[in-house]
């Protein structure tokens with residue numbers, strides 16, 4: 337990170353009236369240069385204004401890089417395609433947390449540590465029984481992950497590096513267990529304990545789909561598919577939920593509370609909730625013949641309808657994750673012998689029509705990761721209400737990696753954005769009897 341820490345010879349000049357200020361320009365290792373406005377208020381008395389953070393780098397990070405114009409996604413420099421094809425999810429977790437790919441011994445040790453933390457405190461199951469059966473599994477996940485801080489007091493001291501790492505491993509290990517419990521509770525089946533001789537993805541599938549009266553046989557093709565889906569979702573730099581985790585963590589809140597905040601943010605349909613919304617939309621479209629009607633609605637500014645699973649704040653090209661997801665979708669359907677999936681037919685045709693439509697071409701709106709993930713997850717046996725839960729499970733490592741990076745930065749301060757105030761000016765209180 338020498339480059340970003342060293343100010344380049346260039347500066348940007350800001351002129352207001354007859355005064356001007358030189359602002360340092362910082363270089364990353366790749367990606368756009370950044371104008372450092374950290375001293376702007378002190379020097380000029382002015383703030384910058386960027387709602388939605390479209391032009392603002394909120395932090396320095398060494399974890400994930402996205403080139404939205406080229407459709408590139410790198411974790412610690414490694415392309416997502418290579419990690420999804422040749423690596424496995426726990427290897428990706430190690431890479432995101434420690435910065436380098438593990439050696440065989442490091443990988444075995446990490447797998448062992450994660451596997452040994454998969455059980456949750458037995459009292460957690462009683463906590464679950466307080467929820468209504470029809471509670472959305474995301475509501476249950478937000479609450480149960482937040483509740484981990486009430487159960488694991490010995491890993492909430494953020495100043496202790498060992499406690500930070502234990503909390504990190506605990507969440508990577510326990511969130512699949514909590515996610516599966518949320519699912520089982522939702523469908524009225526008994527909770528299934530983790531089985532430590534299975535790999536991460538197979539263990540999760542078993543906790544979701546096995547029942548006490550029948551032994552569950554893990555299908556390696558499906559387990560590999562879910563592992564790849566986890567890798568695809570593992571991190572995505574400073575998106576809304578990750579920024580939420582960083583902001584929550586910047587106040588010194590414990591890691592379990594911060595990740596619960598990230599899960600809450602992910603739930604929204606513009607973010608992680610889009611996979612659920614995309615599948616619902618395909619069902620609502622119902623047949624290939626009705627696609628033009630929905631394309632017309634998506635383009636109509638007076639209609640709030642949007643093509644779910646389409647468009648991205650950063651990608652102005654095909655989302656590289658969507659390509660791998662599309663391939664995984666075909667593999668899963670093939671393995672399950674699903675020759676005709678009407679929703680897949682609608683998705684393929686919808687994509688074809690949209691990618692030729694001037695509206696979508698002009699705005700560079702391409703399918704994102706959520707477009708094909710719903711069809712894949714549904715084929716794997718998950719109800720739509722679980723889709724965002726799976727996203728949260730996989731993104732946990734990214735949130736943790738970003739949170740750790742922030743806490744371990746010696747210059748870390750509380751995140752405190754400012755505002756452009758447009759409310760009332762100072763005025764005096766009027767007693768209620770005198771108000772009109």
Ligand code: CMC
Nearest residue numbers: 605606607608610634642643644645646647648649699704
């Ligand atoms: N359908 C129709 N029009 C769209 C869509 C869409 N899905 N997405 C963007 N647009 C239009 C939008 O109306 C605007 O048009 P105009 O310039 O005429 O006003 C233009 O494209 C730019 O859109 P924006 O809302 O300013 O873009 P944004 O960067 O603020 O929003 C987004 C990005 C992902 C929220 C948005 O594309 C969207 O709502 N997509 C559907 C939801 C979705 O699939 N979300 C998942 C994102 S990927 C996974 C994740 O991050 O969790």
